[in-house]
Amino acid sequence: MTIAMPKPDREVLSRREAIVAALRAIVPGEGVVDATNEMRVFETDALTAYRQLPLVVVLPDTVEQVAAVLKYCHAEGIKVVPRGSGTSLSGGALPLEDGVLLVLSRFNRILDVDFDNRCAVVQPGVTNLGITRAVEHAGFYYAPDPSSQIACSIGGNVAENSGGVHCLKYGLTANNLLGIEFVTIEGEVIRLGGKHLDSEGYDLIGLMTGSEGLLGVVTEVTVRILQAPETARAVLIGFPTSEEAGAAVAAIIAKGIIPGGMEMMDRPAIHAAEDFVHAGYPLDVEALLIVELDGPEAECSHLLKEVEAIARANGATTARVSQSAEQRAAFWAGRKAAFPAVGRISPDYLCMDGTIPRKELPRVLAGMKALSEKYRLRVANVFHAGDGNLHPLILYDASRDDELQRAEDFGADILRLCVEVGGVLTGEHGVGIEKRDLMPEMFGEDDLRHQQRVKCAFDDKHLLNPGKVFPVLHRCAELGRMHVHRGQVPFPDLPRF
Numbered sequence: 001m002t003i004a005m006p007k008p009d010r011e012v013l014s015r016r017e018a019i020v021a022a023l024r025a026i027v028p029g030e031g032v033v034d035a036t037n038e039m040r041v042f043e044t045d046a047l048t049a050y051r052q053l054p055l056v057v058v059l060p061d062t063v064e065q066v067a068a069v070l071k072y073c074h075a076e077g078i079k080v081v082p083r084g085s086g087t088s089l090s091g092g093a094l095p096l097e098d099g100v101l102l103v104l105s106r107f108n109r110i111l112d113v114d115f116d117n118r119c120a121v122v123q124p125g126v127t128n129l130g131i132t133r134a135v136e137h138a139g140f141y142y143a144p145d146p147s148s149q150i151a152c153s154i155g156g157n158v159a160e161n162s163g164g165v166h167c168l169k170y171g172l173t174a175n176n177l178l179g180i181e182f183v184t185i186e187g188e189v190i191r192l193g194g195k196h197l198d199s200e201g202y203d204l205i206g207l208m209t210g211s212e213g214l215l216g217v218v219t220e221v222t223v224r225i226l227q228a229p230e231t232a233r234a235v236l237i238g239f240p241t242s243e244e245a246g247a248a249v250a251a252i253i254a255k256g257i258i259p260g261g262m263e264m265m266d267r268p269a270i271h272a273a274e275d276f277v278h279a280g281y282p283l284d285v286e287a288l289l290i291v292e293l294d295g296p297e298a299e300c301s302h303l304l305k306e307v308e309a310i311a312r313a314n315g316a317t318t319a320r321v322s323q324s325a326e327q328r329a330a331f332w333a334g335r336k337a338a339f340p341a342v343g344r345i346s347p348d349y350l351c352m353d354g355t356i357p358r359k360e361l362p363r364v365l366a367g368m369k370a371l372s373e374k375y376r377l378r379v380a381n382v383f384h385a386g387d388g389n390l391h392p393l394i395l396y397d398a399s400r401d402d403e404l405q406r407a408e409d410f411g412a413d414i415l416r417l418c419v420e421v422g423g424v425l426t427g428e429h430g431v432g433i434e435k436r437d438l439m440p441e442m443f444g445e446d447d448l449r450h451q452q453r454v455k456c457a458f459d460d461k462h463l464l465n466p467g468k469v470f471p472v473l474h475r476c477a478e479l480g481r482m483h484v485h486r487g488q489v490p491f492p493d494l495p496r497f
Contacts, residue, residue: 003050003091003408003433006467012055012078020056023100026068031106032058042083044102046092047434049350049367049404053097056080061106062191063181063219067174070381071187073100079463080185081402082213084124084156087148089351090432092160092212092468099466108132111220117195119178121222123157126199130161131223133288135379140225143170146428147336155218163428165261165335166292167177168386172428174209181224182208182215185459192220207454212430213465215458220287229294232260234328235304236320237311238285242266242381244315245287246361249385251310252291252360260294262386263335269342269380277343279334280327282318289385290331296427328487338382346376346378346395352411356388356423368392369419375410377403389427390418416441431469439471 001480005358012019032439033039034056044051060066060141069347073080079099082365088091095101107123111128114120115138120131131142144163146152152162158180164174179193192205208215224354236247239245245264252262262494265281265288296465333342342349356364365381372379378395381476392414396407415425415435419442425435439448452470455462 004092005096005433007054008096009077009079012098013424015076016055017078019100022072022076023056023058023069026072027058027060027065028474031059031061031065033059034300037260039101040362042086042095042103045083045093046351047089047094047432048093049398050094050433052095052097053224054101055098055263057101057103059103059106065184065188066104066217066219067189068222069100069256070183072168073113073463074185074187074461077461077463079466080217081465082155082159082217084159085127085151086155087152087156089353089429090426090434092161092430092432093156094433094463094468096467098172099452104153105218107155107219111490114195115225115227117223118225118227119195120225121195121220122154124158124218124220124221125153128152128154129382131225134350135225136228138218139228140229142223143167143176143226144173145400147339149336150316154221154223158209158212159213159223160233161428163384163387163389165263165290165384165430167389168262168317169258169294171259176224177186177205177209177221178224180205181220182218183217185461187465189219190216205262210430210471212432214469215457215464217464227488229260231296231297231300232292232325232328233300233304234261234290235290235293235307236281236318236331237289237308237316238318239287239289239314240285240363241315242287243362245289246365246385248289248311248314249361249497251314252307253386255306255310255339257306259307259386260301261290261294261332262292263290264288264383264385265290265335265338266381267495268345268378268384269338270446272341272345273334273338273402274379274485274489275328276344277337279330280320282320283336285317290335292328334497335382338380342380342382342393344397347397347399348407349380349396349409350394351429351454352390352392352394352414353361353426353429354390354415355424355427355463356390356418358386358388358419360423361385361388364390364417364421364497372415375406376396377406377410379410384427387427388423390414413440423485433468435468436469437471439469
């Protein structure tokens with residue numbers, strides 16, 4: 001592994017049999033998995049370059065069991081890694097050798113659907129798409145739609161603040177979340193928010209959303225559901241260069257048009273997706289925009305003409321508007337299948353996640369082209385162009401000695417470029433282990449310390465998902481110690497004793 005993880009606690013490892021027995025008493029039946037072969041399925045998440053068997057896997061099915069497991073682990077000083085469906089692309093659910101992997105997949109029930117208040121109460125193991133399926137008969141849907149929505153769980157969406165192709169207009173998970181129930185590491189069950197729109201006091205829901213399992217384990221989620229729009233139409237727009245497509249994106253937003261979704265793909269991604277799904281994508285262009293307008297029919301028709309005119313003014317060579325709901329779905333099917341489609345043209349790939357100001361799209365795309373030549377690796381670009389959320393797919397072959405390292409270095413440089421142009425390290429995939437050691441590129445030492453203090457307020461023993469998000473030197477017990485980054489100490493001219 002090129003990314004270092006915390007060294008396992010040998011004392012905890014020596015107590016494994018006793019720990020397993022205690023957990024079996026809390027979660028009886030088949031709720032505890034400790035056989036090596038049976039734990040293999042849990043050894044990685046969607047960042048498959050990294051694998052680690054956990055100490056033991058626990059699959060509770062009641063809140064009381066979750067609370068009891070966490071209380072026991074807190075008392076015994078045992079690390080806990082929460083896990084949903086395991087679709088994290090940043091290694092957020094990577095197990096630890098000396099840690100309990102707490103899997104919430106049995107929490108898979110929809111508890112309540114309240115159409116009058118336009119919300120649904122669900123358990124964290126319910127899939128993202130499962131919420132829409134439960135309400136679509138009444139003309140409603142759940143707006144955030146990650147590409148992995150058929151598999152990813154809503155609990156994981158909360159942990160990573162997931163978005164999707166329609167987050168430009170309708171927001172990320174944070175913008176569609178009304179309430180949560182979570183359990184602290186001490187085993188205390190806490191409820192925040194609910195069906196009402198505004199919660200009193202501090203925005204602790206906002207704090208928990210995107211916390212990546214470092215502050216507590218979510219056991220119930222209340223989400224906002226929306227009424228399906230009267231009309232939704234998508235248009236495929238082809239460009240001779242990615243830079244022109246990027247300029248068109250900035251121009252559309254500058255015009256005051258907020259599409260339901262606006263996605264961009266470059267030539268490698270276009271061809272891979274078309275070969276895989278046969279969505280009807282043009283194959284003679286270097287970049288493709290998928291722009292969806294929704295709302296009243298008259299508004300959609302007017303805005304489609306506006307978008308096409310802007311695109312033509314920025315060099316577009318083709319434009320094709322969906323003529324049916326089925327065709328619109330096909331347009332999006334190609335985009336949502338882009339990740340597995342790219343997997344057909346390369347043995348391995350890293351899916352990066354960074355966000356930039358929209359106006360910087362042309363500059364960043366040109367920068368990625370130069371980096372591709374530097375590292376001698378291909379890159380396919382698929383991203384949420386409307387909000388500047390990039391998803392470069394770096395293609396490599398893990399069987400070759402140095403390609404994983406080159407791919408990771410390539411990805412790190414892309415993220416540094418995002419920060420350099422005024423962007424951020426992540427948009428919706430979280431930090432996990434992938435971007436953990438890049439945090440000092442974006443945050444100063446004081447920033448990291450304040451973030452760590454929030455962590456310590458919830459988990460002073462640093463037992464919940466350790467090794468993620470924060471650089472390895474940042475621990476609650478080390479807040480008063482000096483942090484050395486890249487061998488550079490602060491104020492090197494001062495004498496040290």
